[in-house]
Amino acid sequence: MEQIEGGITAVDGFTAAGTFAGIKKMEKPDLALIFSESVCNVAGVFTKNRFQAAPLLLDRKHLRKKKGRVIIANSGNANAFTGARGGRDAGAMAEAAARALNVPIASVYVASTGVIGEFLPIEKITGAVPRLALQLSRNGGRAAAEAIMTTDTFPKEVAFTGKVGREEVRVGGIAKGSGMIHPNMATMLAFLATDVAMEPRLLQEALRQAVDRSFNRTTVDGDTSTNDMVLCFASGQRGKEIRSKGTAYGQFVVLLEAACLSLAKMIVRDGEGATKLIEIKITGARSDSAARRIAESIACSSLVKTAFFGEDANWGRIVAAIGNAGVPVDPEQVDLSFGPVALVRKGVYQGKDAESKVAVLLKQKEIELTVHLHSGRGRADFWTSDLSLDYVKINAAYRS
Amino acid sequence: MEQIEGGITAVDGFTAAGTFAGIKKMEKPDLALIFSESVCNVAGVFTKNRFQAAPLLLDRKHLRKKKGRVIIANSGNANAFTGARGGRDAGAMAEAAARALNVPIASVYVASTGVIGEFLPIEKITGAVPRLALQLSRNGGRAAAEAIMTTDTFPKEVAFTGKVGREEVRVGGIAKGSGMIHPNMATMLAFLATDVAMEPRLLQEALRQAVDRSFNRTTVDGDTSTNDMVLCFASGQRGKEIRSKGTAYGQFVVLLEAACLSLAKMIVRDGEGATKLIEIKITGARSDSAARRIAESIACSSLVKTAFFGEDANWGRIVAAIGNAGVPVDPEQVDLSFGPVALVRKGVYQGKDAESKVAVLLKQKEIELTVHLHSGRGRADFWTSDLSLDYVKINAAYRS
Structure with missing residues (x-):
């Protein structure tokens, strides 16, 4: 497996484009189009928030057939909490793309991110689609990545190549992270393309597994938006269709997970106000x-996250978060290390010398926290950001 | 029911004192003693954190007999994550108090709050107990409230009086809030005294009910410490013992709940960096x-809390938090008001005029947020603070 240049259009058969359609107030790209030259198998994972934005309701319907060729996505407006008109607007976006690209509506997937509770400027979007379709190109992946940004500070794209069975398969993707936008909401979007040939139900399972070990193992502020989604398009241009969970399936999952995890880490690194990426590794738990x-309890603790921002080896807060996870743990079995330095061993604090070594590690941008519970073989990795002054500034002052 | 002056010593038969024993580095009160002239029935509620500090293990043991006369509590050191020696130190605190006051050890309850993972300076504590015992007085409630403070900015005490059956009963209490202290942890302690006569199992149930509707309905940062506890001493000096859940029991619960809620709100108001107290009222839910x-999901959302700090009527974040609560809700039935101003009705945003009225309300120190779900008769109240720049500063920079 190897990382290669580019993002979603690093995969043969996919083109993309991004433009300013006039949804955002500032003249920044706000409309993205992704197109596959052949019909793809499609898998999708959507937010668990009980309030689902209009595009998600449409996509779930289109996903029943597990086929697709187009993604149209806008930033600047979430089309969430917009009732029946929101549903019609999502439909109009799909229809505009279908018409411009001469494909069935059911093969178009729609995503939106931005302001909640306001109606889309739908004419601006449908008006921009024809020229956007003309801009589709193998170099357009980055433009698409830019057009889905909200308060992201950099576009997020990644591509991997690796052996799947006898074939050299590619997976490429773009994503956007949690950014607060007038007036509202953190949305995570990720679109992945691959040339693997895989039976759609297996593809869905592979995506669910990859998302569970990447996007679902990262947190910036613990909130889940009404618009979060991950879509994976598989063109099937490489080799024979994978129809069972053999070696090739496993190889593809590894590839897909690598792409998802890479995008997920970019999102955490670019979390609002984040200054550090913290990797939390739990081992020796009773179960996975x-x-x-336990990992999630640590990753979501405001006290732990502010301590990381303060570069403070505040193990008491970490221990308290472990105790709050709602699973049995034995305090006298807890080891806790930062990078290679053990700060707590079998529940015993290792003293000021160890702590001063940790203090040096905490000044780095990427920090590894390992907790060994010595009570089983359960493991989990999780990624979080620190909670900084800028996080509060960005989220408190956005509209003032 | 009426609020009266004073705190825990507003109840006849109780004396208290506080002093500087030398646990804190700064010369501020750090050791509190509370004494009942007669044997009390005792009820207690303890943290659900899996890691319980040494004093809690001792108190749980003493609580088996449901009797008690003394509380000894220190700040500046949590005696948590201190192993066998921590247990011996908690025992030594109880023993010193028992000896000075000539009562059985089993009637003494111990509490600690402060640094985690460091051993108590136990000689300083046991050395200070005899003179602290001599200082016990009916005016000492406030001194005790001061001696349990960590980063609290004001001592917290309250007393109520009200009819319970034929008797005029008093409930008084002191508390301390979540304050971060070198190097660690937010601890909530509350001690309540009453002259009611109540069978101990009923007293325990009354306390659990009162705590559930007060301390358990408030959040500053969602973390639960290893040391949280609420103790209630009932001297039985007023009237006949209440032995069943009749009118008198109900009247006492109301009184106890009023005292607990009053202390709980003080804790939120004094939450680290908090500038606002936000009351969240949920009505029309499918169940309580x-x-x-839903209330807790809103109250714990960092995005919602930073918006309140920014005085931003960011209803999209509130709606997203409602959708994240993990219970079914219908977006088209949601009403959302700030004070008397409806900002969302049946899922529809009420426009800029309503929002500008809300903007004025949000400048106040106390804000009421009401959500009506129109899907049942379930209700809940919850209290939270905003998430401010000072919260991050206090918690990031404490040790630097």
Whole structure:
């Protein structure tokens, strides 16, 4: 497996484009189009928020057939909490793309991110689609990545290549992170393309597994938006269709997970106000699910996150977060290390010398925190950002 | 029911004192003693954190007999994550108090708050107890409230009086809030005294109910410490013992809940960096428990809390938090008001005029947010603080 240049259009058969359609107030790209020259198998994972934005309702419907060729996505407006008109607007976006590209509406997937509770300027969008379709190109992946940004500070794209069965398969993707926008909401979008040939139900399972080990293992502020989605288009241009969970399936999952994890880490690194990426590794838990709950409890603790911002080896807050995870743990079995330095061993604080070594590590931009619970074989990794003054400034002052 | 002056010593038969024993580095009160002239029935509620500090293990043991006369509590050191020696130190605190006051050890309850993972300076504590015992007085409630403070900015005490059956009963209490202290942890302590006569199992149930509707309905940062506890001493000096859940029991619960809620609100108001107290009222939910989950989801959302700090009527974040509560809700049934001003009705945003009225309300120190879900009769109230720049400053920079 190897990382290659580019993003979603690094995969043969995919073109993309991005433009300013007039949704955002500032003249910045706000409309993205992604196109596959052949019909793809499609898998999708959507937010668990009970309030689902209009585009998600449309996409779920289109996903029933598990086929697709187009993604049209806008930033600047989430088309969420917009009722029946929101549904019609999402439909109009799909229809405009379908018409411009001469494909069935059901093969178009729609995504929106931005302001909640306001109606889309739908004429601006449908008006921009024809020229956007003309701009589609193999070099357009980055433009698409830019057009889905909200308060992201950099576009997020990645591509990997690796052996899947006998074929050299590619997976490429773009994503946007949690950014607060007037007036509202953090949305995570990720679009992945691959040339693998895979039966759609397997593709869905592969995506669910990859998302669960990447996007679902990262947090910036613990909120889940009404618009979050991950879509994966598989063109099937490489080799024979994978129809069972053999070696090739496993190889593809590894590739897909690498792409997802890479994008997920970019999102955390670009979390609002984030100055650090913290990798939390839990081992020796009673089960993987126990490990994950402990990892998540640490990753979501405001006290832990502010301590990281302060570059403070505040192990008491970490220990308290472990105790709050709602799973049984034995305090006298807890090891806790920052990078290679053990700060707590079998529940015993290792003293000021160890702490001063940790203090040096905490000045880095990427920090690894390992917790060993010595009570089983459960493991989990999780990624979080620190909670900084800028996080509060960005989120408190956005509209003032 | 009426609020009266004073705190825990507003109740006949209780004396208290506070002093500087030398646990804190700065010369500020750090050791509190509370004494009942007669044997009390005792009820207690303890943290659900899996890691319980040494004093809690001792208190749980003493609570088996449901009797008690003394509380000894220190600040500046949590005696948590201190292993066997921590247990011996908690025992030594109880023993010193028992000896000075000539009561059985089993009637003494111990509490600690402060640094985690460091051993208590136990000689300083046991050395200070005899003179602290001599200082016990009916005016000492405030001194005790001061001696349990960590980064609290004001001492917290309250007393109420009200009819319970034929008797005029008093409930008084002191508390301390979540304050971060070198190097660690937010601890909530509350001690309540009453002259009611109540069978101990009923007293325990009354306390659990009162705590559930007060301390358990408030959040500053969502973390639960290893040391949180609420103790209630009932001297039984007023009237006949209440032995069943009749009118008198109900009247006492109301009184106890008023005292607990008053202390809980003080804690939120004094939350680290907090500039606002936000009351969240959920009505029309499918059940009380659904209402509570929704209230808690809003109250714990960093995005919502930073918006309140920014005095921003960011209803999209609130709606997203409602959708994230994990209970079914219908977006088209949601009403959302700030004070008397409706900003969302049946899922529809009420426009800029309503929002500008809300903007004025948001400048106040106390804000009421009401959400009506129109899907049942479930209700819940919850209290939270805003998430401010000072919260991050206090928690990031404490040790630097």
